[in-house]
Amino acid sequence: MTKEFVKEVMSIPSCSGKEAMLREYIERFSDERGVSHRRDGKGNLYLTKGESDGYYPCLANHMDTVQGWQGAFADRRALLDVRERARAGRTELYTANGGIGADDKLGCAIALALVDALPVVKAAFFVEEELCMRGSRELDRSWFENVGFCLSFDSPGRNRSSRTCFGRQLYTDTFFAEVLQPICARHGVTSFNDEPYTDVVQIRDQTRVMCYNVGNGGCRVHCSDEYLVVEDAQSAFRLGKELLEKVGTSQYWI
Numbered sequence: 001m002t003k004e005f006v007k008e009v010m011s012i013p014s015c016s017g018k019e020a021m022l023r024e025y026i027e028r029f030s031d032e033r034g035v036s037h038r039r040d041g042k043g044n045l046y047l048t049k050g051e052s053d054g055y056y057p058c059l060a061n062h063m064d065t066v067q068g069w070q071g072a073f074a075d076r077r078a079l080l081d082v083r084e085r086a087r088a089g090r091t092e093l094y095t096a097n098g099g100i101g102a103d104d105k106l107g108c109a110i111a112l113a114l115v116d117a118l119p120v121v122k123a124a125f126f127v128e129e130e131l132c133m134r135g136s137r138e139l140d141r142s143w144f145e146n147v148g149f150c151l152s153f154d155s156p157g158r159n160r161s162s163r164t165c166f167g168r169q170l171y172t173d174t175f176f177a178e179v180l181q182p183i184c185a186r187h188g189v190t191s192f193n194d195e196p197y198t199d200v201v202q203i204r205d206q207t208r209v210m211c212y213n214v215g216n217g218g219c220r221v222h223c224s225d226e227y228l229v230v231e232d233a234q235s236a237f238r239l240g241k242e243l244l245e246k247v248g249t250s251q252y253w254i
Contacts, residue, residue, distance in 0.1 A: 001113035003084075003091060003230045010093060010100055010228070011079040011107035016064040016130045019043065022061060022105065023142040026125055029112055042138045043127040049219055051119035055148030058209070059111040059240075060121040060199050062136070062154065063131030065101030066222050067100040069200040072109035091184050092191040092219075099226035102218025104129065104198075106228050107153035110216060110237050117241055120249065122147060129154075136202035144207045154198040158232040162213040163192035166201045171210040175252060180212060183246060187239040189214060206254040214239065 007115050014022040017207050022249055035049045044064075048056070048072075082100065111123050124143070125238040126135035144150075155161055161184065162170055171180065184190065200211035217232030 001110065005019060005113065006109050006228070006230060006233060007082050008107070010102070010105055011082045012105070013080055014063050014065055015068045016066065016128050016247070019063040019127050022108065023125070026108070026112065033116065035115060036129070040138070040140055044135045044139065046140065046143050047115060047123040047124040049118070049122070050095040050218070052120050052146065052249045055251045056120060056246050056249065057118070057152040057219050058124065060124045060126070060150050060152045060203060061107035061111050061112060062104045062126045064128050064130050064197055065103060065105060066130050067099045067101045078183040086110060087232060088203045091245055092227050093230060094225070094227035098150040098169040099192065099220070099224050100228055102216060102226055102228040103156065103221045104216070106216045106218050106233055108175040108241060110153045110233060112203050113237055114244065115158060117243060121244065129199050133199055133202055136199035139202060139206060141206055144203065144209060147207070147209050148250055149242050149247040150200060150203055150209050150211040151243060152198060152200045152213040153236055155195060155213050155215045156166065156218045157215045158229070158235060159189055159191045160215045161189050161192055165195045165204070165213060166197040167194065168201050168204050169254065170204060170212060171201060171252070174252060175210055180243070181245060183239065183243050187235055187242070189239065205212055208235065210252040210254055216247060224232070
């Protein structure tokens with residue numbers, strides 16, 4: 001996952017209720033790679049790549065951000081001015097007009113890079129998560145019937161990740177010990193917490209699929225000076241790739 005690709009995705013304004021530009025970008029991305037996709041009536045987007053002989057590993061992230069960027073929306077097709085700076089030996093991306101929206105456009109960028117990298121995978125992109133998960137509350141349950149495991153990149157920073165989410169159990173102790181923890185340790189993720197709500201809560205409430213939510217490299221979440229660290233996002237991509245390759249087409253349900 002290159003810095004240039006991250007910049008490209010992060011330049012697309014996508015505040016809650018106005019996710020059209022990012023959704024159209026994901027649809028074009030899918031068409032160019034022969035990945036099947038469809039929208040539901042709420043505006044959520046569902047991608048399926050390859051043919052599974054069992055279950056699909058899955059990605060789930062939300063397209064909306066809290067940042068409004070009213071100036072950008074004066075022209076509905078105006079892109080954000082994404083800038084780059086080096087600090088403490090790391091590459092940071094930011095904007096000067098209200099925060100970059102790493103929550104959760106950066107999660108979408110990582111998910112798309114994984115769709116590109118993996119031969120068999122599903123990916124769901126939800127609308128209006130920041131408005132009490134309006135999109136994922138109406139998720140297509142039938143689409144998840146052949147999903148074996150679901151991964152989300154909707155936690156800030158690099159080392160933060162979920163043990164539970166909004167008090168909801170996301171995965172079993174056995175899965176944690178045998179699959180998740182060893183992979184996370186190799187990629188420097190050692191913090192497992194009770195996370196605030198995000199779309200995996202709805203997936204767990206409405207299906208039996210185990211889920212995991214991990215940091216995407218965003219910093220100062222929801223703030224007007226929100227930025228992201230490219231190297232941390234790339235680390236999250238590598239973790240996700242190894243984890244989804246490990247679960248493969250197996251079923252991990254509670």
